[in-house]
Amino acid sequence: MKQTDPSILVSGASVSGLSVAYWLSRYGFRVTVVEQAHHLRPGGQALDVRGAAALEVAERMGILAGIRERRTKLTGVSLVDPAGKEIFRSTERTLTGTRFDSSDIEILRDHLVEVLFDAVGDRVEYLFEESIRSLSQDESGVDVAFVHAPPRRFDLIIGADGVRSNTRRLAFGPDGRFIHYLGSYIAVCAIPNFLGLDHWQVFCQDGESGGGLLALTKDEPARCYLGFKADQPLDYDYRDVAGQKQLLADRLSQLGWVFPQILKHMQDSPDFYFDSINQIRMDRWSHGRVVLLGDAGYAVSLATGQGTSVAMIGAYVLAGELATNRDDPLAGLKSYEHELRDYALQNQKLAAQADLPDAEPSGDSEGADAQIDPDSLPDFGEQAVPFDLKDYEHLTEGSGDTSMVTAR
Numbered sequence: 161m162k163q164t165d166p167s168i169l170v171s172g173a174s175v176s177g178l179s180v181a182y183w184l185s186r187y188g189f190r191v192t193v194v195e196q197a198h199h200l201r202p203g204g205q206a207l208d209v210r211g212a213a214a215l216e217v218a219e220r221m222g223i224l225a226g227i228r229e230r231r232t233k234l235t236g237v238s239l240v241d242p243a244g245k246e247i248f249r250s251t252e253r254t255l256t257g258t259r260f261d262s263s264d265i266e267i268l269r270d271h272l273v274e275v276l277f278d279a280v281g282d283r284v285e286y287l288f289e290e291s292i293r294s295l296s297q298d299e300s301g302v303d304v305a306f307v308h309a310p311p312r313r314f315d316l317i318i319g320a321d322g323v324r325s326n327t328r329r330l331a332f333g334p335d336g337r338f339i340h341y342l343g344s345y346i347a348v349c350a351i352p353n354f355l356g357l358d359h360w361q362v363f364c365q366d367g368e369s370g371g372g373l374l375a376l377t378k379d380e381p382a383r384c385y386l387g388f389k390a391d392q393p394l395d396y397d398y399r400d401v402a403g404q405k406q407l408l409a410d411r412l413s414q415l416g417w418v419f420p421q422i423l424k425h426m427q428d429s430p431d432f433y434f435d436s437i438n439q440i441r442m443d444r445w446s447h448g449r450v451v452l453l454g455d456a457g458y459a460v461s462l463a464t465g466q467g468t469s470v471a472m473i474g475a476y477v478l479a480g481e482l483a484t485n486r487d488d489p490l491a492g493l494k495s496y497e498h499e500l501r502d503y504a505l506q507n508q509k510l511a512a513q514a515d516l517p518d519a520e521p522s523g524d525s526e527g528a529d530a531q532i533d534p535d536s537l538p539d540f541g542e543q544a545v546p547f548d549l550k551d552y553e554h555l556t557e558g559s560g561d562t563s564m565v566t567a568r
Contacts, residue, residue, distance in 0.1 A: 460508055
């Protein structure tokens with residue numbers, strides 16, 4: 161790449177940030193990725209690359225074989241009541257994903273990020289353990305002050321830094337203007353696999369609270385989900401992890417099943433994540449030369465499992481429209497929003513009308529007739545919104561390396 165190539169700063173090294181970094185570097189942009197963590201963030205829930213458009217994006221990136229190889233390969237799910245009695249079992253699907261006869265892919269968040277990181281390779285610059293302190297833009301670029309690194313100037317800034325986006329706050333204003341609470345809280349963390357789960361997941365609903373565990377092998381830590389409903393948003397510091405763990409422990413202290421052991425192990429988990437279930441709703445996704453991508457600009461929420469697909473498609477469209485309008489980035493940002501907004505809004509509408517998976521039995525949960533109606537469990541695969549992908553391949557530098565990324 162040449163010094164005359166447009167320079168773009170991407171904030172966030174997760175799914176959306178790495179996806180857009182991949183495409184931008186393919187189109188010959190000079191890309192720098194800034195990430196607050198010391199390296200790729202570990203942990204996270206099981207994600208889904210779902211629907212024909214998202215799978216096609218992965219194919220065009222050359223990573224489809226890689227993510228299929230690293231998919232969860234779960235063999236089923238059990239649902240239990242608060243006394244630990246199994247009330248539902250399926251070897252045809254999971255609760256977090258979709259039916260096994262679907263072409264969709266369930267993969268752990270950190271595994272997908274590793275595949276994306278490998279695909280990007282050394283074509284971009286990374287600034288780990290760093291974040292943006294301030295932005296100052298004019299008609300020709302954006303001056304960025306970092307917390308530690310010397311200040312630099314870029315042609316464009318992409319905020320791909322999640323629901324609590326620092327980029328969005330700096331360029332658009334406080335979170336409260338854009339975060340729409342959907343009535344629930346969720347925590348995800350890694351804990352010891354004390355149930356000995358092997359390519360299996362088990363969940364329990366206890367009133368308006370619940371959670372579960374999934375594990376890929378008996379020898380690996382389990383991924384833990386914990387959640388509860390709340391009529392109004394809670395007042396807590398989203399930066400205070402210890403405080404969040406205590407809030408969750410207090411809230412779920414009366415739950416049955418193995419929740420006491422889960423909550424005990426949770427206190428020692430190094431990759432704990434906790435937040436309300438939200439959508440980000442904005443009238444526009446760009447302000448001058450600062451633009452938002454994925455959850456930072458249009459978070460869908462967990463209710464339909466579409467966030468990863470929306471992020472990957474959004475990254476493909478943003479990079480493609482910037483490459484199409486290489487000499488006029490503001491026109492590229494306008495085209496990006498024109499192409500993607502209806503798709504993002506359709507996904508948000510579906511998620512707002514949905515609810516998180518409910519594993520609560522009908523009837524008396526203590527009695528012999530307690531059961532789960534299989535038809536009451538969501539089939540996320542049926543909620544994939546179609547999207548027609550443009551072909552930007554002619555804009556890539558040379559033929560590009562589209563060989564499949566080897567899973568590790």
